[in-house]
Amino acid sequence: MKFTSIVLTGLLFSTITSHALAQTPGMPSQSDTTLIDIAGHQVPVVKGGLYDRFRSNPPLSVIATEVPGVDLSWFKGLEKNKVDIGFESYSPNFYYQNSRVTAVYTADLDRLRALMPAEVLDSVQPLQIWPGRGLIAFTAYHYEHCDNDTYNEIALSIITNKPGHSNLGPLTLVGQSMSGDFWGYVLKLPVNTELARVRGVVGYNLPKWLTEIERKEDAQSVVYAITDSQTGKVDLSFTAKKLDDLSRDIDIVTSSFTNLDHQGQLAYGYAVSRQLSHGSSSSADSATLTLGDGSLSNYIRTLKLGKLMKYEYVPEFQSALYAPQPLATLVGEP
Template sequence: MIAGHTVPLLAGGLYDRFHSNPPLSVIASEAPDVDLSWFKTLQKTRVDIGFESYSPNFYYKNSKVTAVFTADLATLKSLMPAKVLEQVQPLQVWPGRGLVALTAYTYEYCDNDSYNEVSLSIVTNRPGNANLGPVSLVGQSMSKDFWGYVLKLPVDTELARVRGVVGYNLPKWLTGIHLKDNDKTVVYEIIDSQTGKVDVTLETDKLGDLSSEAELVTNSFTNTGHDGELTYGYAVSRQLSHASSSDESTVKLVLGDGSLSTYIKALDLGTMMKYEYVPSFQSALYAPAPLQSMLND
């Protein structure tokens, strides 16, 4: 049981045994190929996020792809709560156009066992900072400190769904997310939970010339808590293998007739501005905190 929800767990899995706090010695013995040096520098603390957990949550071995598209600015604003808009707004890259980031994650080995997740987020300014459109975007890119507002977040395990909804108040739901990996491309198929059919297909190229220089990237989001209070959360990623491209031919997004495709179509996606291919990264996801605590720092 997690916060009153009956959640099926992988018997003998990390979460079943350690509930978000496995000793690194266990990880080292079960996954000897994983470099744990970064995690040894991080300290977990016990937190109450609607259930007892530990922050940050560790993701030891993962991969992801991200495609950033232009989208209709007025529509993006209409999808954000008024209270959130008082603090952050979509970044305008040119008149009437903002940005959304579509990211597909595969968490091969983490505190919550393994699962796939797809995030659709609006790119925003940092709370407390002026929204200067392209200038803010360049600033975030240079500092590797990105901010957004999460619109949709399907996952393919009930453990990930309940933890995300109860603990973070994120828009998660349970559906099939299938990864098809071949020599040249990475393909994610998102199933429509109502029909059971493939609704969204994200096909991206495996880029060459990968950088193996580890870099730390922070992705933060502004949100509201269950009681309507403003919160923020963030994940720090240690990208071990990565490359990017602005060539539109590297990404193919196919939309169907399901609810997620219908939602994405309404955003009026335009130019693909950037594609990021990250076949190897590690991450630490921190528990949400009151936004005011950050603004007061």
């Protein structure tokens, strides 16, 4: 069954045919990996890679040598601390050189509420942008150089209010945009390395699974193709335009999520990003999502996607991901 493309024109995926597109490396082959233990999971990691050598705590001097030309000044002001997140790690986790494309579009509000656990709904709710419509953010990430080696990730998230704060729909959205402090509930988070999957599931309580995520780009666009992990066939693709007239003004943005930890208790986590090059658009042709027959496409259909609110093209950013904490430490005990 063939489905028409959904053109995104919202806030926060055209079949790949051009052989001229430059491909990003995918999952490493077994000959390039070594097994390490993470919380009882035997995880293949890049042999001799950053994680193999430093377990999320590489010296910045090593990064400066291996990735010359990358500005590391921001990271020098951030302190790493040893943490127990189901395994020993360090917080924050550093992402030195990355890119992302984000499309935020409307979705069925009742469906969004139904997908969130009751315990989470007691603290945060989907933002209602207009009657019966909430907001979904679809983001495709390429982490080129980070503490967890190279990987790609796709995030599908409900945009919510901040815990302990009122949900005033559009007004709350404007407030989050002005402050650069965004909140959401993560629905789906496929990744293309087992290291990213295990760390995300065990350490951050996130809905990650392993599948192939192919990234290609040319002079005009960036294309992500997500494989269905059950059938091995491409399920959906996301084509995002490269925007002109990008801002080089450094923009600091915090993206936070609320969820349940492995004991069923409310928790939250966040990442602070330093956007070095960024632009946005509300044009209908900025991004195109083509759905197929796989499980993720079928899931997205149930959201009844609608109007695009904003498209964001961020070809250069850095980030620091902090270990999750009990929500009570943010809002106080009920």
